Amino acid sequence: MAALAAVLLAGTPGAGAAAQTVAEIRIGLLSQTPEPPPSVSNPDEPTADDGLAGANLAIADNNTTGKFLKQTFLLDSVEVPPDGDAAAALRELAGRGDRFVIVDAPGATVEALSKLPEARNLLLLNANAPDDTLRGSACAANLVHVAPSRAMLADALGQYLVKKRWPRWFLVTGRRPEDKLYADAIRRTAKRFGAQIVAEKEWTAESDVNRTAESEIPVFTQAKAYDVLIVADEVGEFGDYLSYRTADPRPVAGTQGLVPTVWHRTHEQWGAAQLQSRFKAAAKRPMTARDHNDWTAVRVVGEVAARTRSADPDRLIAFIQSPDFTMSAFRGAPLSLRPWDGQLRQPVLLAADRSVVSVSPQEGFLHPRTELDSLGYDQPETLCKTRGKTTP
Template structure:
């Protein structure tokens, strides 16, 4: 109570400085899909507020800073159901909010981006990792705080090569996104000098992810599926669809580690990350949301903090001014990853270190030592400027 009053007095002071004017209101929208996908592991089942919980924390952080600058941030959330038009929901948000954090599949995001182009709304892609959104389908009104598939695959590839596990057995799921992830992993293998000794496809034949006697059956299936492989160091699984990868660790025919979609997984964030002052952030998140922080939460937090950072640097809530600053050469953001994060100006992708996690600990952080780059070592992850097909418009 006393603390609160002291805070109030502080606030009163800040306000006097700003001539006691009403605070500048900065509206941020959050657009996601309703319901969550099913995962093989019960502990990895995303919470209903996955993503938006991170945005909420960033709004609080922005407002703590904002009280010194007479700025006030608000968050408005909308969820669309399957088959619902994302443009309608996005347009409704854009009525009030100059910035929208979007967690939608690639096609829906593109629809929203094109529909809001003339309005000047700035979109932040916090969820979609698709390469094409930063390449052929890139848009000038979309900033990407989510990493790309190639950034994730390269982060893993660098570590496996550093570890000298350079012979990979690649197992790919039968869905489109699994194949895209496999493409990124193949590219990483070529770039960093690993060898894919064999590829296998794991067909999704349907069936429930949760059964009462599942383990017995899986224990018989997985060794058989992985037997008679050529000599390999590590099994790399591409299974974004959550069909089989989580079943592989400890069940491969040969005793080999698993990486990719299970085992050692590349992610933008993890609940176990405690380096570079991250503990404070994890504590704040836990206090606010009563659960631990996921990669999607972090991607949304970062997006909202980017808005806050630009608003405080420009001392403005004007969408155009804030947008210009974020896209400009002086923009940088601190996000508990040990280094400043900046935007790739050719496709508006946020450069960021990628964590390699095993579900309990952060095993390593890429880029790995020795992977050099003339501009930024963070650009050893993902498609680089000379390869880019993006023409921002």
């Protein structure tokens, strides 16, 4: 359609000069979805355009404003198979002239791409990898994190549990490396906010939990007195089966149960209802957290292009990384960038299956700069050595 419009304009007397004044801003989207382990049975079929639909809506939002500023935004999308060559895909996007590339891929892929020579002059926007190492020892000056880190998610949950006076936690961890990273984040949160992990267990059962949950989980969850069971099961192997089956009647939180997340289909505050409606009209389904992260990443570029009234990539990148950058993401407080690790500050929703329960940071968790910095690694804690430490 964009090419057809250009042809039509070129054939219109006097339109050539006007068309040349429209600045084109290209944004790449590199997606890679890992295959779920064979042991995981997901009753919700994943949508083929998860993430991409959010990016497409954001492109439309950018162009709504851009037409008044003589800017047009184009999305170049590449889907990389789980065993595919993400580096080749990034080179392809860079070859098309994409200086902004949203990377919706596992943390290992994000880290590897950020180190490529071809990425040196790009701004990579990490849309969904929560790995704390990407904000710490593996941080990069060309990498901005749209998704919250595991530490931020854990702190968001921990603040609420402490506020509810549920300080005794029973931590159940899955067998996979990412589960252990989530559990590490929960342990850090407990120490940070004065909670106590009174018991820990690792889920190692080889049986089909869908068939054995009623008999197996009550025995597995016998533990000393605790207030809430926190589960670390990022791929969803067993965590959904814990609620209502524990030996003691206790709430479940973490990767299942009460979940810290950037988005939820029932979220309606701060103008979110309008975004939900527009997304549903375009995609014919509710917006997911992955959709919202990809939407936010594209909107970051659109926001700075509108604020600066510029399409110069270098100027836009500098503004994103500056203390002046803020934008709305329909979660209350505006987003801004932490200069010490490239992480976007942001509120985190706490959601059950069919409702948003609360939003963190919680009232009373103060910070001298902004309460949003009470979530995740603060400036004195950072292990990032490749970014400036200037406080905005």
